[in-house]
Amino acid sequence: MENYAVEMLHITKRFPGIIANDDITIQLRKGEIHALLGENGAGKSTLMSVLFGLYQPEEGEIHVEGKKVDIRNPNDANDLGIGMVHQHFKLVECFSVLDNIILGVEPVKGAFLDKDQARGKVEELSKRYGLQVDLDAKIEDITVGMQQRTEILKMLYRDNDILIFDEPTAVLTPQEISELMQIMHNLAAEGKSILFISHKLAEIMEVADRCSVLRKGKYIGTVETKDVTPADLSRMMVGRDVKAKVDKEDAKPTEVVLDVKGMSVASKRHKKNAVNNVSFQVRRGEIVCIAGIDGNGQTELVYGLSGLEPLSAGTISMCGKDITKLPIRKRSIMGMSHIPEDRHKHGLVLDYSLEDNIVLQRYFEPEFTSPLGFLKRKNIRAYAERLIEQFDVRSGQGPITITRAMSGGNQQKAIIAREIDKKPELLIAVQPTRGLDVGAIEYIHKQLVEQRDAGKGVLLVSLELDEVMNVSDRILVIFEGEIVGEFDPKKVTVEELGLYMAGAKREGKA
Amino acid sequence: MKKNNLLKNSGVQSLIASLICIIIGLFVGYIALLIINAEGAGKAIVTLIKNFLYYPSKPAQLKYLGNTLVKTAPLLMCALSVLFANKAGLFNIGAAGQYVVGAGACLYLALALKMPWWVCLLGAIVAGALLGALSGLLKTAFNVNEVISCIMFNWISLYCVNMLLANVKESTSPYTLPLKANNASALLPDLGLGAFFTKNNYVTIAIPLAVITAVAIWVLLEKTKLGYELKATGNNKNAAKYAGMKENRNIILTMAIAGALAGMAAALLYLTGYEQWSTSQSSVPGMGFNGIAAAFLGGLNPIGAIFSSYFIQHITAGGAYVDKTMYCAQVSDFICALIIYLCGFVLFMKTAMNRSITKREEKAAAKNKEGGNA
Ligand SMILES: Nc1ncnc2c1ncn2[C@@H]1O[C@H](COP(=O)(O)OP(=O)(O)OP(=O)(O)O)[C@@H](O)[C@H]1O
Ligand SMILES: [Mg+2]
Numbered sequence: 001m002e003n004y005a006v007e008m009l010h011i012t013k014r015f016p017g018i019i020a021n022d023d024i025t026i027q028l029r030k031g032e033i034h035a036l037l038g039e040n041g042a043g044k045s046t047l048m049s050v051l052f053g054l055y056q057p058e059e060g061e062i063h064v065e066g067k068k069v070d071i072r073n074p075n076d077a078n079d080l081g082i083g084m085v086h087q088h089f090k091l092v093e094c095f096s097v098l099d100n101i102i103l104g105v106e107p108v109k110g111a112f113l114d115k116d117q118a119r120g121k122v123e124e125l126s127k128r129y130g131l132q133v134d135l136d137a138k139i140e141d142i143t144v145g146m147q148q149r150t151e152i153l154k155m156l157y158r159d160n161d162i163l164i165f166d167e168p169t170a171v172l173t174p175q176e177i178s179e180l181m182q183i184m185h186n187l188a189a190e191g192k193s194i195l196f197i198s199h200k201l202a203e204i205m206e207v208a209d210r211c212s213v214l215r216k217g218k219y220i221g222t223v224e225t226k227d228v229t230p231a232d233l234s235r236m237m238v239g240r241d242v243k244a245k246v247d248k249e250d251a252k253p254t255e256v257v258l259d260v261k262g263m264s265v266a267s268k269r270h271k272k273n274a275v276n277n278v279s280f281q282v283r284r285g286e287i288v289c290i291a292g293i294d295g296n297g298q299t300e301l302v303y304g305l306s307g308l309e310p311l312s313a314g315t316i317s318m319c320g321k322d323i324t325k326l327p328i329r330k331r332s333i334m335g336m337s338h339i340p341e342d343r344h345k346h347g348l349v350l351d352y353s354l355e356d357n358i359v360l361q362r363y364f365e366p367e368f369t370s371p372l373g374f375l376k377r378k379n380i381r382a383y384a385e386r387l388i389e390q391f392d393v394r395s396g397q398g399p400i401t402i403t404r405a406m407s408g409g410n411q412q413k414a415i416i417a418r419e420i421d422k423k424p425e426l427l428i429a430v431q432p433t434r435g436l437d438v439g440a441i442e443y444i445h446k447q448l449v450e451q452r453d454a455g456k457g458v459l460l461v462s463l464e465l466d467e468v469m470n471v472s473d474r475i476l477v478i479f480e481g482e483i484v485g486e487f488d489p490k491k492v493t494v495e496e497l498g499l500y501m502a503g504a505k506r507e508g509k510a
Numbered sequence: 511m512k513k514n515n516l517l518k519n520s521g522v523q524s525l526i527a528s529l530i531c532i533i534i535g536l537f538v539g540y541i542a543l544l545i546i547n548a549e550g551a552g553k554a555i556v557t558l559i560k561n562f563l564y565y566p567s568k569p570a571q572l573k574y575l576g577n578t579l580v581k582t583a584p585l586l587m588c589a590l591s592v593l594f595a596n597k598a599g600l601f602n603i604g605a606a607g608q609y610v611v612g613a614g615a616c617l618y619l620a621l622a623l624k625m626p627w628w629v630c631l632l633g634a635i636v637a638g639a640l641l642g643a644l645s646g647l648l649k650t651a652f653n654v655n656e657v658i659s660c661i662m663f664n665w666i667s668l669y670c671v672n673m674l675l676a677n678v679k680e681s682t683s684p685y686t687l688p689l690k691a692n693n694a695s696a697l698l699p700d701l702g703l704g705a706f707f708t709k710n711n712y713v714t715i716a717i718p719l720a721v722i723t724a725v726a727i728w729v730l731l732e733k734t735k736l737g738y739e740l741k742a743t744g745n746n747k748n749a750a751k752y753a754g755m756k757e758n759r760n761i762i763l764t765m766a767i768a769g770a771l772a773g774m775a776a777a778l779l780y781l782t783g784y785e786q787w788s789t790s791q792s793s794v795p796g797m798g799f800n801g802i803a804a805a806f807l808g809g810l811n812p813i814g815a816i817f818s819s820y821f822i823q824h825i826t827a828g829g830a831y832v833d834k835t836m837y838c839a840q841v842s843d844f845i846c847a848l849i850i851y852l853c854g855f856v857l858f859m860k861t862a863m864n865r866s867i868t869k870r871e872e873k874a875a876a877k878n879k880e881g882g883n884a
Contacts, residue, residue: 308752329754338752346752351745356738360753369735377733 003066005030005162005193006051006082011060013046015405017396020046021057022217028162033184033194035204035225037237038214039437040409041394044197045087047214048164051195052084053077064162083155084164087197087408087435088344089147091139097146098122098135101154118157125156129183141269143295145176152183163187164195167408169203170435173294173463181207199409199437201230213237238439244470246445249453251473253283256320257426257457258305263314265300267481273312274300276481282426282457287448289460289472289489293501297481298461299341302430305459306338307331308346319425332361335425339415339432341461347415348403355384355399358418391417392443408435420447427451430461445471465494479503524809527859528818531807535849542848543837550836558845561828569708576707578820578827580784583720584609586819587775588801590727591768593810595656597731598764599744604645604660605772606798607667608638612773613780613795614671617787620696621678621687627696631777638773639766641667646765650758656765664794672789684790689783698781716778721816723771728812740764772798800826803851809860825849 006028013021020043028034036044049055051062053071062069064080071077077084091100098115101122107114119135126133131149139147148168155163165184169177184207188194198204204211205225213220213236220236234242259281267274275297282288292298303309305316307328315324323331332338340346348357359368359380368376368383384399393413395401403411412435419427429448433441448471452458462468468475468489475487477500484506487497499505536555543551557564562574588605595602602608615637616630625633641663648654679686689696698714707713731737743750743760751757775797779785804822808814829843 306752327754327756328751329756332754340752345746345748347749349742349746349749352742360742360749363738364735373735374733375735375738 002027003030004028004063005065006195007063008047008051009061009063011047011050011057011062013043013050013055013057015046015396017398017401019217021050022219023060024214024217024219026212026219026222028193028195029209030193031188031191032209033188033196033207035208035211036195036197036214037199037201037204037211037233039216039237040413040435040440041216041407042214042237042437043217044214045166045407048084048166048195048197051077052082052164078158078160081159081161082164083158083160083162085148085151085155085166085168087166087170089144089151091147091150093140094138096136096138097133097142097150100139100150101135101157103154105158122153122157125153129156129186130179131156131183144171145173145294148172148176148180161191162193162195166197167199167435168196169198169200170408174465175293177203199435199441201233201438204233205230215239234438237437240439242438242442244438244442246442246449246470248449251286251452253286253473254455256281256283257318258282258459259317260305261315263301263304263316264312265297265304265309266312267300272481274481275304277314278478278481278483279314280476280483280486282459284425284455284457285452286473287452287458287460287471288474288476289462289468290476290478291462291465291468291497291501292478294463296478296501298430298478300481301478302338302341302428302461305428306336332422335423337361337419337422337424337427339419339427339429341430343408343411343415343434348411350402350404352403353399354388354393354395354401354403354406354414355380357403357414358384358387358399361418361422387414387417387421390421392440393417409437409440412436413440416444416447420451424451424456426457426459428459428461431463432460433464433467465497468497469494477501479506521809521811523860523863524811524814527863528807528809528814530859530863531852531855532821532849534855535852538852539845539848542845543841546841547836550833554832554837554841554845557831557833558825558828561824561831564828564831572706573708573710574827576704576710576713577784578823579707579717580710580712580714580782581779581827582820582823583716584775584779584797585800585804585823586720586724586815587771587778588798589804589808589815589819590724590801590812591771591775591798592801592805593808593812593815594727594731594771595764595768596805596810597737597744598740598760599747600646600649600656600761600764600768602642602645602660602765602768602772603657603802604642604663604765604798605768605775605801606794606796607660607664608641608769608772609776609798610664610667610671610794611637611641612776613787614667614674615773616696616777617686617780618674618678620689620693620781624693625696627698627781630696630781631698631774634773634777635770636773638776639770642769642772643762643766645769646762649765650761664798668791668794671787672791675787676789679789684788685786686789688786689781696781697783698778712782712784714782716782720778723774724812724816727771731812736763772801775801822849 004027008026011021011024024047038044046055050057053073053076062071069080098119102118107117122135131153133146133149133153168180172180184194196208208225210222211225211233212222215237261279263275263278264273265275290298300309304311307326311324315322317323318334318336344350362368368380370376381399388398391413394410395406416432433444436444448458460472472489475489476483477485477497479501480503485500540551540555543554562571562578565571565574588609591605592602612634616634619625619630619633645656645659645663648659649656675686698716700714704710704713739755739760743755743757747757780787800822804815804819808818829845
């Protein structure tokens with residue numbers, strides 16, 4: 001009999017209205033990296049949460065090191081050496097990195113915290129695995145990449161041997177992703193066993209030894225990655241062939257929808273401007289992409305455009321009107337849609353139902369609110385049902401599902417549905433496909449192109465070069481808050497873009 | 511299966527959790543009584559629960575039920591004030607102070623300016639709303655936490671109102687002039703309601719008005735655009751901002767409405783003539799604070815608050831009948847406070863209950879499976 005680190009046998013987990021895991025069996029070999037692949041809502045996070053003790057399965061059993069175990073809560077999981085990095089991080093925002101790492105297992109000397117000992121151990125781990133963090137920085141001040149490394153250190157600090165990574169790469173930059181891949185290889189080489197969830201087939205091919213596929217809560221199969229192609233995997237997962245490339249004709253840009261002149265936005269993190277004297281235009285019928293490495297001012301640029309932050313200099317006009325000082329609601333009514341970067345922070349009221357989130361940008365319109373200020377529940381329901389159907393937003397109970405109980409990818413789809421169906425003149429999409437499966441990405445890209453062809457302006461902010469090259473008609477590279485180059489995706493190579501993004505090259509300013 | 515579904519309903523859970531808290535509260539109260547004086551404990555706790563049933567005759571019972579209701583109305587209004595702010599993510603500990611300025615406004619209008627009741631009522635509402643809005647303004651303009659400003663205002667309003675009402679107090683006592691003798695037009699109309707409670711003159715439209723307000727607040731929160739916005743702000747203020755909701759305006763508006771409710775609470779009590787304001791009191795009246803307990807005991811639901819307010823007032827009134835030869839006068843207050851305090855644990859109870867239900871289900875599932883295998 002083979003020696004498995006973990007066996008999850010015939011696991012079934014039900015939620016109201018849905019079987020999230022239906023008789024799933026997964027076996028994790030010692031020292032292997034085992035990928036878990038499946039569409040949004042297929043049940044990956046649920047399965048991992050069962051292993052981590054967050055949910056109790058209705059049926060099935062779990063074996064660790066060949067012994068049947070009962071994992072009632074994350075503490076039990078921890079005692080068995082199981083650690084997890086969640087899809088949406090679970091860090092205390094106002095604590096330092098070090099405090100977050102040792103939270104719950106603080107070393108004590110007598111009645112006092114012995115932070116020096118902890119610091120030593122964390123520093124040692126961070127050096128050994130190349131996980132660079134600033135131990136004294138507060139979580140709220142550091143980049144998502146560093147938050148991720150904090151989560152990983154948290155697992156390692158607890159001496160876990162079975163590591164679960166739930167979509168760790170969704171929020172990382174390409175550089176950070178390749179670093180993470182290296183770290184995972186190192187961990188596996190030391191004998192740790194890793195479960196790894198990702199929607200990115202290339203990553204799975206690169207890092208995983210085997211891959212198990214789920215579809216709509218059911219187990220489809222497990223393959224050795226060396227025996228298959230990415231296309232095989234996506235077929236297993238979606239049940240049909242998926243096109244990696246969007247079909248689109250050349251753009252026919254017409255008049256200007258968005259005109260930004262000399263825009264600057266102050267930074268919260270340092271004294272300099274996060275966005276510095278940026279000027280550009282977006283025309284109807286084109287997709288303009290802002291490409292760059294995370295943290296180079298994209299977030300603040302979008303905050304400035306959408307009205308979440310004031311400008312410190314410059315003007316913005318949309319459809320010929322100056323909107324620099326207009327409040328968010330006015331911009332939205334004038335035809336600006338905004339798919340936000342952080343879906344939990346801005347995009348959704350998690351404790352609201354799906355239907356209430358779907359009307360979040362339109363609830364005040366006569367269609368949904370009577371002149372006396374009463375919500376027209378029936379219309380809201382009908383509208384939500386239409387979008388859910390059209391955008392294939394999957395959830396347990398349809399429009400009345402509490403958004404918090406939806407899978408990450410489906411939460412994202414709900415936001416996209418809402419923003420696109422608003423019939424915008426200008427669509428600002430920040431990382432719109434973050435956390436989506438390949439089928440959904442294909443659909444969203446098609447939607448973006450359709451918006452463009454319908455004569456809307458699309459401003460896409462993306463960290464993913466594939467997406468940038470694939471979807472955009474014009475690329476603007478942002479570096480340290482400034483636009484350092486403009487390119488035609490058909491005439492530029494990824495390597496060339498990379499140089500600009502890293503700040504090694506920039507176009508001479510006119 | 512059906513039974514479990516019912517247990518999983520949030521409303522039902524709140525109800526059960528509240529009942530459990532009440533029972534624990536009464537039990538702990540009983541133990542406290544046992545410790546103080548074992549002999550009379552059983553009797554005392556029964557008296558507390560019986561309240562007006564203490565009287566043997568039906569007419570007397572009705573009359574004193576009326577009195578309990580008279581004080582339930584303002585308590586309900588304070589509970590509404592607290593829970594309304596809570597839905598928008600604000601903690602209105604200032605209900606007590608807003609209640610105080612409401613009392614000051616309506617009594618001054620009634621006694622010094624001889625205004626009719628509806629002007630006094632409006633005055634109380636406006637005064638409460640202004641004070642509430644001020645806390646909201648401080649939060650939005652200067653980022654002063656509403657809890658801090660509210661506590662501060664509680665004391666400021668108490669002393670200001672004491673000074674103001676000193677102009678209309680009886681010359682020989684610290685109490686304000688009785689309404690009936692000085693301006694009967696300021697008394698809330700009773701529309702004949704008092705007749706149902708053995709000619710209890712204090713029973714007025716205040717009681718139905720408070721219940722109607724509770725229903726109105728429920729409608730406002732659940733059915734209207736404003737409710738949708740306020741709850742969104744309370745749940746995730748970043749998302750509310752992103753959706754273009756006017757966060758600052760909503761915070762001020764919420765505090766103004768909460769303040770109006772608490773101000774109205776005072777009018778619904780003092781305009782019945784049931785109590786006179788003591789201009790020498792040096793602690794903020796407990797009504798606003800009890801409103802916090804009533805709001806939580808009612809599961810933060812306006813309709814639930816109707817019942818929880820009645821219950822809290824019921825035992826508070828019952829406290830008056832506890833045998834004073836065995837327990838000193840403060841004991842009844844102490845026991846009531848204890849029970850009210852434990853009522854605050856409803857939310858905690860609810861979570862604990864949820865956990866045990868899930869656990870039981872799992873066990874049942876496991877058993878079923880074993881049975882199936884065997
Ligand atoms: N706590 C919960 N309560 C109710 N339903 C839930 C809960 N958690 C998940 N679900 C439902 O279970 C299904 C599987 O969700 P899960 O989060 O496991 O998907 P996933 O495979 O991780 O998807 P994604 O790639 O989008 O993250 C979804 O339909 C979701 O709506
Ligand atoms: Mg997931």
